[in-house]
Amino acid sequence: MAILKPNAFEFFSHSAEQTRRLGVRLGAMLPVGTVLCLEGDLGSGKTTLVQGIAQGWGSTDRVTSPTFVILNQYRRPNGMQLFHADAYRLAENDPFDLAILDVEQALENGVLIVEWADRLRDSLPKEHIWIEMQWMGPNSRHFILTPEGKQNTQILKDLQLAIYGV
């Protein structure tokens, strides 16, 4: 992507640990109802980022790649849930496949993160944070975070402030 959309920002990660820490910061900022869409090839760091997000969000459950189960759920002591879906094996834009999760109901009391979200693009809520992730080298990754909707724009502003202090 040559030009960033307004309110988007990019992040260069130089280690898995740094990606995880980015996730921790982001995870600590997510209100109920937030949808995070992750797009990137195998190894681009999606699951690593989700591990940080779940930690920052306050889950003590272990995060594993749900590639073969499609949907994982993590809990927080206050009863809220983090839904972690992986659309890797789903056919592109197959609405039947998203039916494994009642998205609206899930978002009433939780947060949703989808890996390979590009395969479900048309069925995902319009308001989301889209995270495009790219492999740059053995330890480097490039992320572009783009918000849709007012609340998500604010979340990314706060995240930038937390990261860069500007």
Ligand SMILES: Nc1ncnc2c1ncn2[C@@H]1O[C@H](COP(=O)(O)OP(=O)(O)O)[C@@H](O)[C@H]1O
């Ligand atoms: N900067 C980085 N960010 C994220 N992962 C990295 C980075 N550098 C190396 N890695 C490694 O790349 C792999 C990413 O795997 P994973 O997070 O499962 O990707 P995906 O879910 O996109 O397939 C992990 O083995 C991780 O340790």
Ligand SMILES: [Mg+2]
């Ligand atoms: Mg993964």
